[in-house]
Amino acid sequence: MARPTPLSGFPEWLPDARVVEQHILDTLRRTFELHGFAGIETRAVEPLDQLLRKGETSKEVYVLSRLQEDGSGGDRADKQLGLHFDLTVPFARYVLENAGRLTFPFKRHQIQKVWRGERPQDGRFREFVQADIDVVGAGELPYHYEVELPLVMAEALGALREIGVPEVRVLVNNRRVAEGFYRGIGLEDVDGVLRNIDKIDKIGPERVAQLLVDECGATAEQAQACLDLAAIHGADTTVVDRVRALAASHGVESALLDQGLSELGALITAASRRAPGVVVADLKIARGLDYYTGSVYETVLVGHEELGSICSGGRYDTLASDGANTYPGVGLSIGVSRLVSRLVGAGLVAATRSVPAAVLVAVTDEESRAQSDEVALALRARGIPCDVAPAAAKFGKQIRYADRRGIPFVWFPGRDELADDGSTTRGADQVKDIRSGEQSSAESASWSPPAEDLWPRVVPAAQ
Amino acid sequence: MARPTPLSGFPEWLPDARVVEQHILDTLRRTFELHGFAGIETRAVEPLDQLLRKGETSKEVYVLSRLQEDGSGGDRADKQLGLHFDLTVPFARYVLENAGRLTFPFKRHQIQKVWRGERPQDGRFREFVQADIDVVGAGELPYHYEVELPLVMAEALGALREIGVPEVRVLVNNRRVAEGFYRGIGLEDVDGVLRNIDKIDKIGPERVAQLLVDECGATAEQAQACLDLAAIHGADTTVVDRVRALAASHGVESALLDQGLSELGALITAASRRAPGVVVADLKIARGLDYYTGSVYETVLVGHEELGSICSGGRYDTLASDGANTYPGVGLSIGVSRLVSRLVGAGLVAATRSVPAAVLVAVTDEESRAQSDEVALALRARGIPCDVAPAAAKFGKQIRYADRRGIPFVWFPGRDELADDGSTTRGADQVKDIRSGEQSSAESASWSPPAEDLWPRVVPAAQ
Numbered sequence: 001m002a003r004p005t006p007l008s009g010f011p012e013w014l015p016d017a018r019v020v021e022q023h024i025l026d027t028l029r030r031t032f033e034l035h036g037f038a039g040i041e042t043r044a045v046e047p048l049d050q051l052l053r054k055g056e057t058s059k060e061v062y063v064l065s066r067l068q069e070d071g072s073g074g075d076r077a078d079k080q081l082g083l084h085f086d087l088t089v090p091f092a093r094y095v096l097e098n099a100g101r102l103t104f105p106f107k108r109h110q111i112q113k114v115w116r117g118e119r120p121q122d123g124r125f126r127e128f129v130q131a132d133i134d135v136v137g138a139g140e141l142p143y144h145y146e147v148e149l150p151l152v153m154a155e156a157l158g159a160l161r162e163i164g165v166p167e168v169r170v171l172v173n174n175r176r177v178a179e180g181f182y183r184g185i186g187l188e189d190v191d192g193v194l195r196n197i198d199k200i201d202k203i204g205p206e207r208v209a210q211l212l213v214d215e216c217g218a219t220a221e222q223a224q225a226c227l228d229l230a231a232i233h234g235a236d237t238t239v240v241d242r243v244r245a246l247a248a249s250h251g252v253e254s255a256l257l258d259q260g261l262s263e264l265g266a267l268i269t270a271a272s273r274r275a276p277g278v279v280v281a282d283l284k285i286a287r288g289l290d291y292y293t294g295s296v297y298e299t300v301l302v303g304h305e306e307l308g309s310i311c312s313g314g315r316y317d318t319l320a321s322d323g324a325n326t327y328p329g330v331g332l333s334i335g336v337s338r339l340v341s342r343l344v345g346a347g348l349v350a351a352t353r354s355v356p357a358a359v360l361v362a363v364t365d366e367e368s369r370a371q372s373d374e375v376a377l378a379l380r381a382r383g384i385p386c387d388v389a390p391a392a393a394k395f396g397k398q399i400r401y402a403d404r405r406g407i408p409f410v411w412f413p414g415r416d417e418l419a420d421d422g423s424t425t426r427g428a429d430q431v432k433d434i435r436s437g438e439q440s441s442a443e444s445a446s447w448s449p450p451a452e453d454l455w456p457r458v459v460p461a462a463q
Numbered sequence: 464m465a466r467p468t469p470l471s472g473f474p475e476w477l478p479d480a481r482v483v484e485q486h487i488l489d490t491l492r493r494t495f496e497l498h499g500f501a502g503i504e505t506r507a508v509e510p511l512d513q514l515l516r517k518g519e520t521s522k523e524v525y526v527l528s529r530l531q532e533d534g535s536g537g538d539r540a541d542k543q544l545g546l547h548f549d550l551t552v553p554f555a556r557y558v559l560e561n562a563g564r565l566t567f568p569f570k571r572h573q574i575q576k577v578w579r580g581e582r583p584q585d586g587r588f589r590e591f592v593q594a595d596i597d598v599v600g601a602g603e604l605p606y607h608y609e610v611e612l613p614l615v616m617a618e619a620l621g622a623l624r625e626i627g628v629p630e631v632r633v634l635v636n637n638r639r640v641a642e643g644f645y646r647g648i649g650l651e652d653v654d655g656v657l658r659n660i661d662k663i664d665k666i667g668p669e670r671v672a673q674l675l676v677d678e679c680g681a682t683a684e685q686a687q688a689c690l691d692l693a694a695i696h697g698a699d700t701t702v703v704d705r706v707r708a709l710a711a712s713h714g715v716e717s718a719l720l721d722q723g724l725s726e727l728g729a730l731i732t733a734a735s736r737r738a739p740g741v742v743v744a745d746l747k748i749a750r751g752l753d754y755y756t757g758s759v760y761e762t763v764l765v766g767h768e769e770l771g772s773i774c775s776g777g778r779y780d781t782l783a784s785d786g787a788n789t790y791p792g793v794g795l796s797i798g799v800s801r802l803v804s805r806l807v808g809a810g811l812v813a814a815t816r817s818v819p820a821a822v823l824v825a826v827t828d829e830e831s832r833a834q835s836d837e838v839a840l841a842l843r844a845r846g847i848p849c850d851v852a853p854a855a856a857k858f859g860k861q862i863r864y865a866d867r868r869g870i871p872f873v874w875f876p877g878r879d880e881l882a883d884d885g886s887t888t889r890g891a892d893q894v895k896d897i898r899s900g901e902q903s904s905a906e907s908a909s910w911s912p913p914a915e916d917l918w919p920r921v922v923p924a925a926q
Contacts, residue, residue: 002786003559004556004559004560005560006560007506007508007542007544011506012503012504012505012506012557013503014503014565015501015502015503015571018501018502018503018504019501019502022502033848034819034843034847034848034849035843035849035850036819036848036849037819038478038481038817038818039481039482039485039819040475040476040478040481041475041481042475043470043473043475044507044590045470045590047470050467060530061530062528062529062530063528063529063530065526065528066524066525066526066580067523067524067525067526082530093467094475097466097467097468097469098477099466101477102477102478103867105853108478113507117527117529117530119529127506127507127508137853142853142854144829144832145853270833273833274836322466354501355499355501355570356496356497356499356500356501357499369607370733370736373737377737380497383497384497385497385498385499386497386498386499387498387499387570388611390568390600391605401566404566405566
């Protein structure tokens with residue numbers, strides 16, 4: 001077998017980068033669980049007809065086939081399956097399937113890989129990890145969850161600042177504001193306007209204005225009003241006043257707009273109290289997906305805005321429906337692979353070592369390997385990760401084995417020594433900090449490494 | 464959308480069973496890391512030609528196609544991809560791809576889902592989680608790893624006994640013993656004999672003997688000798704003596720057999736010292752896969768032997784090779800989904816609750832929700848998972864919300880009270896253990912639940 005090469009779009013990490021990713025996943029999970037979100041996983045596949053309900057995503061689905069379809073009937077009866085491209089569609093299906101066995105409002109987190117059948121030359125990830133939180137209600141879902149969920153994500157991402165993750169900014173908007181405003185100035189193609197407003201950062205306001213005229217039947221004045229709304233942003237409730245003033249200047253009167261502004265104001269007020277400066281209202285945030293009905297969220301890394309949103313979501317009045325019942329929800333999703341890729345690629349964070357072991361127990365000779373194993377057993381029983389040298393090589397070579405892996409301590413089991421009277425005594429074990437060269441006697445029943453050396457840590461990289 | 468039904472072969476867990484699975488995964492990972500295994504993940508897909516190198520598995524592969532192949536050339540140049548059916552093939556590829564950036568011997572653990580394109584009516588899992596450990600060397604790999612790896616797995620599974628997982632028995636054999644013996648009695652089709660010996664538990668020794676005669680060119684006497692070898696088992700080194708005696712009675716002289724017996728004896732000796740009674744030599748363990756070259760392992764749950772092996776593996780002299788270098792390895796794989804399915808299905812284990820929250824903070828009225836949020840903030844800052852009531856319903860309803868989720872404590876924020884002189888004072892917060900009904904004053908800056916209530920635990924189920 002020739003040396004294989006990576007597959008474009010399918011990122012894999014070396015052990016040290018995997019330490020970074022695992023730390024991030026553990027930190028996210030802990031924050032989610034502190035907030036009461038139960039962890040679930042769903043299968044990787046869904047029936048293709050479910051995945052294709054949103055027409056826009058059809059190009060991105062990987063379809064599965066069994067290599068040897070046997071025509072025995074079992075397959076024909078079986079639905080065609082595809083890999084899920086997000087965690088929202090599977091979650092909606094899980095809620096419907098298990099509605100009778102769940103308690104609502106149901107708060108869940110879900111951390112899994114998703115797949116998108118992108119063209120290989122696009123340079124996009126075709127497999128990546130998402131970390132989602134959602135709250136879903138049966139029939140109704142109070143507005144306060146729209147305030148809480150972005151704050152949970154801000155806290156989860158904020159907990160990563162100590163490892164060197166840049167500050168985040170959560171940009172929020174409310175679909176009701178946009179829809180109330182657009183309809184109030186006489187534009188009925190709300191989805192069309194939103195889709196184009198979403199392109200402002202990519203193609204600039206002038207071209208968006210032209211698209212609004214060409215595609216959405218706007219007059220030049222209506223298009224300008226949309227751009228004026230999109231230009232409003234800020235971290236305090238004066239944003240609400242500015243939208244109101246703009247609406248008044250166009251003679252807009254809309255209950256929908258009023259409700260949206262009241263919600264947006266509540267979100268900004270609560271956020272500025274609980275996480276000052278983190279949440280910013282930004283009226284140009286539109287989110288392409290048309291199932292959002294209330295708050296929408298995007299999140300950028302400060303100083304890395306060109307990376308785009310690393311955590312997005314919103315409120316949907318109908319996450320799922322089985323005819324008899326409707327399940328509204330609100331949720332956000334972190335693109336973990338994109339985050340890890342940037343953190344590692346830009347050298348922002350680093351693992352203190354690539355292996356778990358804090359200690360390498362040296363082996364004096366193969367006959368005494370059992371003695372080294374006993375030391376390792378005693379250390380592990382006290383929660384100290386360790387490795388035993390692969391071979392009884394010269395100690396210099398064993399120390400290099402530890403050094404190459406970043407293992408900070410090497411343990412030398414005591415040797416039997418022959419006394420003058422013919423008796424043997426076991427010399428004391430020694431442990432060496434190979435960074436400082438410091439060496440001292442130690443007992444495996446009591447010695448511990450400093451807490452900061454116990455497990456690999458993730459730290460801001462030296463710039 | 465009608466209520467969806469489960470897909471056969473794709474298990475999913477409700478939140479309480481997911482607590483069990485997550486606990487098992489966390490426990491396995493911790494044990495693996497205490498032993499110095501670095502965690503990695505590989506992508507879910509491999510080029511189809513790599514997956515099909517072992518002819519036997521071809522029926523089980525799920526092949527991917529993009530829904531809308533566009534014929535632009537990008538796809539034609541792209542290799543056809545399939546979902547991995549185990550973690551060994553991807554690991555071998557990862558080792559070759561990254562050989563220059565890894566340090567050998569390389570110890571890794573890998574916990575991921577795998578997929579098998581089984582016929583839907585077979586009732587087998589088509590998606591399941593595996594937890595693997597392997598050590599791989601560059602050019603050589605000392606025998607002592609063949610002793611250590613099954614002991615790591617025994618320790619990992621043993622750490623689950625406190626939650627109610629039954630005792631495990633690791634059954635070990637050595638391919639060299641079998642091959643040396645078969646060749647010594649004049650049978651050359653070693654793979655064929657092994658494949659049939661592997662069927663003893665399924666079809667019985669008589670039919671295996673017939674197959675050895677029909678398919679492997681054995682005489683009745685040779686077939687009987689193979690069955691006699693397969694019948695030998697035991698937890699101490701008398702097993703080695705019994706094999707030697709059997710070989711001698713057939714006049715077998717084989718250096719390969721001697722090496723195998725010496726290795727098997729070392730494994731049993733070390734195992735009986737480090738984990739008495741856990742490892743048993745069983746000469747009928749054959750493992751179907753033909754790449755094993757030394758030790759082979761299977762693991763059964765005592766009392767659930769009919770479940771088959773839940774943790775299997777062995778030594779392979781050529782895990783991977785790129786022409787210039789060969790990478791021998793030894794590893795084992797736990798079938799986590801099968802284990803969880805049995806534990807939950809047979810009611811052996813249970814989660815103390817299905818949600819992370821230890822405390823539900825009640826909401827007196829929506830105007831004072833911020834006060835409840837502050838309590839939750841203070842508790843979470845001290846690592847106490849909590850949830851805030853979804854609505855300011857009557858307290859009885861809020862208590863039922865907690866009760867239905869198994870949340871043990873409900874917190875009532877103090878209310879403002881009007882004194883005779885017109886001033887208001889804030890009454891003390893109260894916390895209620897809803898299991899006992901006991902209620903007392905508490906401060907969110909200092910109160911903690913008992914340690915056993917802090918997080919959901921997994922415990923042996925009441926039988």
